[in-house]
Amino acid sequence: MTLTLLPAGGAVVESVCPRRTELVRPPVANAELAVLVQAVRDPPPAPAFLDRLLIQAQAAGLAVVIVWNKADLDPGRAAELEALYRSAGFDTWPASTVTGEGVPGLARAMAGRISVFAGPSGTGKTSLLNAVTEGLTLATRAVSARSRRGRHTTRLTQLLPLPGGGLVADTPGFTSLRLPPLKTGELRDYYPEFAPFAPFCYFRGCRHDREPSCAVKEALASGRIDPGRYERYRLFLAELDQVKEPRLKPGSGKDE
Ligand SMILES: Nc1nc2c(ncn2[C@@H]2O[C@H](COP(=O)(O)OP(=O)(O)OP(=O)(O)O)[C@@H](O)[C@H]2O)c(=O)[nH]1
Ligand SMILES: [Mg+2]
Numbered sequence: 001m002t003l004t005l006l007p008a009g010g011a012v013v014e015s016v017c018p019r020r021t022e023l024v025r026p027p028v029a030n031a032e033l034a035v036l037v038q039a040v041r042d043p044p045p046a047p048a049f050l051d052r053l054l055i056q057a058q059a060a061g062l063a064v065v066i067v068w069n070k071a072d073l074d075p076g077r078a079a080e081l082e083a084l085y086r087s088a089g090f091d092t093w094p095a096s097t098v099t100g101e102g103v104p105g106l107a108r109a110m111a112g113r114i115s116v117f118a119g120p121s122g123t124g125k126t127s128l129l130n131a132v133t134e135g136l137t138l139a140t141r142a143v144s145a146r147s148r149r150g151r152h153t154t155r156l157t158q159l160l161p162l163p164g165g166g167l168v169a170d171t172p173g174f175t176s177l178r179l180p181p182l183k184t185g186e187l188r189d190y191y192p193e194f195a196p197f198a199p200f201c202y203f204r205g206c207r208h209d210r211e212p213s214c215a216v217k218e219a220l221a222s223g224r225i226d227p228g229r230y231e232r233y234r235l236f237l238a239e240l241d242q243v244k245e246p247r248l249k250p251g252s253g254k255d256e
């Protein structure tokens, strides 16, 4: 959007730029990369929320990276979480604003692009942004000593220029997110770990739910797909089903 400020106050919208991408939460248009920040501890990882963010960002056409921040507090856990989401097909790494681990990689991922940070309060989004941007000192605040949760320090979404080119939106933390309005048959597209197996399912339109001879469920049974990710996938399927679609009737054919 281009605005012209009027001398008497107020502004006129001169033009509205096309929206190439659009996220509902955080409400940011035209971002190319979603940087999804989770802490390994304080606050604890929130996998169901992370999976919702992954679905939203991919469905909106953004590239995604997952950063496991505060790796200094539990390096072993950071490595586990990285391995889990890497084997699911995502670009992910541990980070720490205390040791500096993962910060150069983040700077490289963001260079020359429009990025948006998203994650729960207190995970260190603003701290990471300060770490990648020399001279930037946005306010950060310790998590509550009692609840180990963030204190909603960042209150506004703001777009900042990066020193090496590119823009980044720091955003307020949040922890709940509705799924985008997908058909149940579209949800599987946002699970890269299903892709190698899906062609071997008996039903071409298999949702990897209750269908027989499902290669994804076979991969799950043999430990090649993470059970937590799969379980949340099924909960999301049920959620989408409830929102809009009537259940398919039995016997609707091989190409359902
Ligand atoms: N141990 C450790 N603490 C960190 C790290 N990164 C950030 N913190 C601390 O975590 C607390 C929260 O950091 P913020 O950057 O304010 O978190 P945020 O995600 O921006 O939080 P909101 O603005 O509320 O959404 C601060 O006390 C930081 O110093 C880290 O890598 N390791
Ligand atoms: Mg913040």
Ligand SMILES: [Zn+2]
Pocket (backbone or CB within 6 Å): 198, 201, 202, 206, 207, 208, 209, 211, 213, 214, 215, 216, 217
């Ligand atoms: Zn299947």
